[in-house]
Amino acid sequence: MIPSPSILCRPLRPDEADEACALARAVFDQFVAPEQHDKGRRMFHAFAQPAALLRRHRTRYTTWVAVEGPRVVGVLHLHARNHISLLFTAPDCQGRGIATRLLRTAAEAGGFVAPATVNSSPNAVGFYARLGFAPDGPELLKNGVRHQPMRLPALPLWGHAEPRDLPGAP
Ligand SMILES: CC(C)(COP(=O)(O)OP(=O)(O)OC[C@H]1O[C@@H](n2cnc3c(N)ncnc32)[C@H](O)[C@@H]1OP(=O)(O)O)[C@@H](O)C(=O)NCCC(=O)NCCS
Numbered sequence: 001m002i003p004s005p006s007i008l009c010r011p012l013r014p015d016e017a018d019e020a021c022a023l024a025r026a027v028f029d030q031f032v033a034p035e036q037h038d039k040g041r042r043m044f045h046a047f048a049q050p051a052a053l054l055r056r057h058r059t060r061y062t063t064w065v066a067v068e069g070p071r072v073v074g075v076l077h078l079h080a081r082n083h084i085s086l087l088f089t090a091p092d093c094q095g096r097g098i099a100t101r102l103l104r105t106a107a108e109a110g111g112f113v114a115p116a117t118v119n120s121s122p123n124a125v126g127f128y129a130r131l132g133f134a135p136d137g138p139e140l141l142k143n144g145v146r147h148q149p150m151r152l153p154a155l156p157l158w159g160h161a162e163p164r165d166l167p168g169a170p
Pocket residue numbers: 027028031032086087088089090093094095096097098099100101118119120121123124125126127130160
């Protein structure tokens with residue numbers, strides 16, 4: 001795989017909150033919402049509003065973005081440095097190592113530490129498993145949101161953490 005030099009991962013700037021949240025909601029609607037109840041969809045959309053996200057920064061949350069040029073292509077929202085609250089990659093950029101790189105960047109800055117947890121959407125369980133997360137109990141339904149609690153005992157070696165171009169990409 002060829003590393004993609006055009007992807008940069010860094011902390012969110014406040015003026016990017018609208019775009020980052022719009023990305024999270026759009027990717028959620030496409031990949032996650034079909035498996036969720038209406039109540040869960042509403043809960044998520046309320047959670048992924050820019051004002052709410054920026055407000056949470058006052059209470060131990062941090063947010064990281066992957067940008068390609070002026071465009072936000074990935075977003076990671078962490079609570080207390082060890083719980084993944086949001087992790088989304090733009091559909092046309094998935095499979096390029098962006099989500100992994102977001103986690104690695106946060107970890108290298110001391111902003112993501114293990115043991116860590118995530119309430120994974122059912123479709124993302126395989127992604128987290130590749131990083132070393134393991135199911136922590138059965139799938140749950142809470143506030144209308146179906147999720148698989150998962151736990152990462154130690155940070156991975158980040159073997160696939162360089163953003164890369166897709167095979168065949170120019
Ligand atoms: C899950 C998600 C964030 C992964 O983002 P990404 O940038 O495509 O992830 P990466 O490119 O870093 O993937 C790393 C590896 O995991 C694999 N992978 C990615 N998504 C996967 C999935 N859903 N299931 C199984 N494996 C997956 C990739 O193929 C890659 O493998 P490789 O290193 O052998 O090539 C992205 O697919 C997404 O936004 N999904 C929809 C929203 C979602 O479910 N978010 C999680 C909410 S908890």
